[in-house]
Structure formats: structure tokens, C-alpha cells
Amino acid sequence: xxxxxxxxxxxxxxxxxxxxxxxxxxxxxxxxxxxxxxxxxxxxxxxxxxxxxxxxxxxxxxxxxxxxxxxxxxxxxxxxxxxxxxxxxxxxxxxxxxxxxxxxxxxxxxxxxxxxxxxxxxxxxxxxxxxxxxxxxxxxxxxxxxxxxxxxxxxxxxxxxxxxxxxxxxxxxxxxxxxxxxxxxxxxxxxxxxxxxx
Amino acid sequence: xxxxxxxxxxxxxxxxxxxxxxxxxxxxxxxxxxxxxxxxxxxxxxxxxxxxxxxxxxxxxxxxxxxxxxxxxxxxxxxxxxxxxxxxxxxxxxxxxxxxxxxxxxxxxxxxxxxxxxxxxxxxxxxxxxxxxxxxxxxxxxxxxxxxxxxxxxxxxxxxxxxxxxxxxxxxxxxxxxxxxxxxxxxxxxxxxxxxxx
DNA sequence: GCATAATTTTGAACGGCGTTCATAATACCA
DNA sequence: TGGTATTATGAACGCCGTTCAAAATTATGC
Numbered sequence: 059x060x061x062x063x064x065x066x067x068x069x070x071x072x073x074x075x076x077x078x079x080x081x082x083x084x085x086x087x088x089x090x091x092x093x094x095x096x097x098x099x100x101x102x103x104x105x106x107x108x109x110x111x112x113x114x115x116x117x118x119x120x121x122x123x124x125x126x127x128x129x130x131x132x133x134x135x136x137x138x139x140x141x142x143x144x145x146x147x148x149x150x151x152x153x154x155x156x157x158x159x160x161x162x163x164x165x166x167x168x169x170x171x172x173x174x175x176x177x178x179x180x181x182x183x184x185x186x187x188x189x190x191x192x193x194x195x196x197x198x199x200x201x202x203x204x205x206x207x208x209x210x211x212x213x214x215x216x217x218x219x220x221x222x223x224x225x226x227x228x229x230x231x232x233x234x235x236x237x238x239x240x241x242x243x244x245x246x247x248x249x250x251x252x253x254x255x256x
Numbered sequence: 257x258x259x260x261x262x263x264x265x266x267x268x269x270x271x272x273x274x275x276x277x278x279x280x281x282x283x284x285x286x287x288x289x290x291x292x293x294x295x296x297x298x299x300x301x302x303x304x305x306x307x308x309x310x311x312x313x314x315x316x317x318x319x320x321x322x323x324x325x326x327x328x329x330x331x332x333x334x335x336x337x338x339x340x341x342x343x344x345x346x347x348x349x350x351x352x353x354x355x356x357x358x359x360x361x362x363x364x365x366x367x368x369x370x371x372x373x374x375x376x377x378x379x380x381x382x383x384x385x386x387x388x389x390x391x392x393x394x395x396x397x398x399x400x401x402x403x404x405x406x407x408x409x410x411x412x413x414x415x416x417x418x419x420x421x422x423x424x425x426x427x428x429x430x431x432x433x434x435x436x437x438x439x440x441x442x443x444x445x446x447x448x449x450x451x452x453x454x
Numbered sequence: 455g456c457a458t459a460a461t462t463t464t465g466a467a468c469g470g471c472g473t474t475c476a477t478a479a480t481a482c483c484a
Numbered sequence: 485t486g487g488t489a490t491t492a493t494g495a496a497c498g499c500c501g502t503t504c505a506a507a508a509t510t511a512t513g514c
Contacts, residue, residue: 090471092472103475104494111472212422220414248450256446
């Protein structure tokens, strides 16, 4: 019993790792059931004993990516000046996106299936990302309520996300990466300057 | 000759309209070749005489959507105050996204095929969207060069896009739409306030 | 008007996909 | 060791976009 379960656990782990490597190398729609099964050493049908679905597998990979992203943002949040700390977090986000393009994209490419929404841990981890902004925002906008700052954190995070999204897409053709970082830093500083005025 | 060509043109038009309606109703991956062929009254293979590809068809639909979006932004850019004009444009973008969710999403869901990049008119129309920001930005940041302002326009546009992207996604579950508009307006005003400081 | 050539339309067929499930293989227990 | 429960297997299913030989239609020359 335990023997078999152990093996299954290891296979499952190998499967997730293989999926992660595949996505990192070739994008999230290069995930093919037959290919994965062969790589992991399981029969085609056997995949569905390790994982319910290819979608579920992608979610498992996303969980890893979110954890790594969270760690990267944590590591960046060292500056004492609140505005510069926000800048550092934003730039860390940008670098993570650059260095993990396909996996980062996979985070948002989940097809919306009507009957099976994202599991709550996924939403919770995403919300956890906003937490990195809470402390600097408390100092930048001390007159706002906690709830207002929470909304602000989400909005600013989304704004940076949008700039990174377009920037990474265009990086391949037009704009050099350093310029993208400069734009992000400038925007975050503008937001901070604008927020302090209110 | 002209008779046959006319008919083909009309069929092509009907095909694009049907595709647009299908996407609007059920999302961009509800586009099925067999379904479209039946709806337009063409055989399955006949589709590929009207259009090279389903991807090309999606691009044709995107062209229409981009034209409508551009018109919506134009109609919104009436306020004399530059900051408030930018706010109005951003809100118009948000409303367009809300009212044309599936078609708006389809604008950015193009799978990157290595050998066939987006046609240049697509990129050009996208750049055209940024033009709406040029005039107000000239007044908000008069000390910057034209090129710097162009970059600024792209960055701010992307930022609003990011906020709308997450906002529309969460609208369905958490945040009421009006709050989203309020956040966008606040952010744009902050950016303007921050920019004037530089 | 007719025969012939050029063009266009057609849908069966192809290859690929995710997923399922009857069957075979294996592991477990007495 | 024999019998049962559990797990692994891969052929088969349904659906997909796309192709292409053949059929139908249209155009051309006489």
C-alpha cells in the first residue's frame, strides 16, 4: 500500500517537473498528454491516475510559479524608502516575467471553464502578492483606510502587470529591456508622487 | 468573373460577421470551422477559399474590434482639461472592455506563431490607440520630448489596460464595476499629478 | 449551342488532440 | 498459493483544423 502510494507520489512529482520544464521551454500549449506520459514513463491512461486533467496539471505548475514569484518579490522588498521599495518590487516582477516568460504567461492563460473555477488557494496566493505592497503603501498613503490601501495595492500591481505584459511582448521586436525597466520605475515614482498629494 | 468575385466577397463578409457574433457570444475558442461553414452556407473546405486560416479570420475580426475601440476612444476625448481627458479615455477603454468582453479579449489572445507574426496593420492600429493620449500628454508633460511622450503614452495605456484586465476578470466574482472605474480614474489622476512634478 | 478547358466547390480523409474504459497485469491478503 | 482488489494499459472515441482528389460549375473558343 504505502509502497505503491510512494511511487505514485514520486511519479506525480516527476510529472509536474516535466510539465514545468516543457512549459518553460516551449510554452503552455506544448503540453501534450502523450509526450508527458512518455517522458514520465507512464502509459497514456496512467497520466489520469496521477492528475485529473491537463488543466489541473497546469494549475499545479502555476502553484510552483506563484511560490517562486512570491519569493522573488520578498527578496526585492528591502529598501527602506517606501517609494523605492515599491519600485524595487515592480522591477523584481518585471525581471521575473522576463526570466520565466512562458511559466509567467501560463499563470494567466487559464481558460475559463464555467463549471470549474480556479481553486481558492490560487486566488489566495495571487492576493498574497499584493501583500508585498501593503507596508510601503501604509507609509505613502497613511490617511487612507486599510481597505482603501488594499484596493490601491491591487490597482498598482495590475498597472505594473499591464506595462510588463506589453513590454515583454514588444521586447522581442522593438524596445530594449532596460528601457522597459526605466519606464516602470518612472511610472511607480509618478504614482507615489501623485498619491502623496492627495 | 465579377459575379463570382462579388459573391465571394459577400460570403467573406458574412463569414466575418458570423465569426464576430460567435466570439461575442461564446468566446474566441468557440470558433469551429464546421460550425462557421454551416452558418455561412459554405462547405467545410470552402471556408479555406474565403480565408486562409481560422487565425486569419480572428485577425479580421480583431481589425473590426480595433476600429470600434478607436472610435470609442475618439468619442471620449472631448474634455478640455488634459488630465480629465486622459481619465475619460481610460474610462472609455474600460467600458469598451466591459461591453465587448469576448471580442476585446480576442484582441490579445493571438497565439504567437513563430513564422507568421501579426500583420503590420495590426501593430499600426494598436499604436494608433496611443495617439489619443498624445495631445493631453503634450500639455501635461511639455518639457518632455515627443519621443519621451510617446513612450509615456504607451506605458500609461498599458497600465490602464492591466487594471482593466484584472478588474474585468474579478468583476464577475468580487468587485463591483463602479469601483473599478473609480480606481482607474484615481490612478490616472495620480499619474498626472506625479508627472507634473517632474 | 456545343465541346472543351479553367476554375471553384465539395466532403471524405488525414493527422493530432484530450480523455475514457474494457481488459490485462499486478499487488495484496489469508 | 489461490482468490480478490487495485492499478496500469493502450486501443478506441469524439472532436478538431486542414488538405486535396474528384465532382460540379463556369468561362472560353468556335
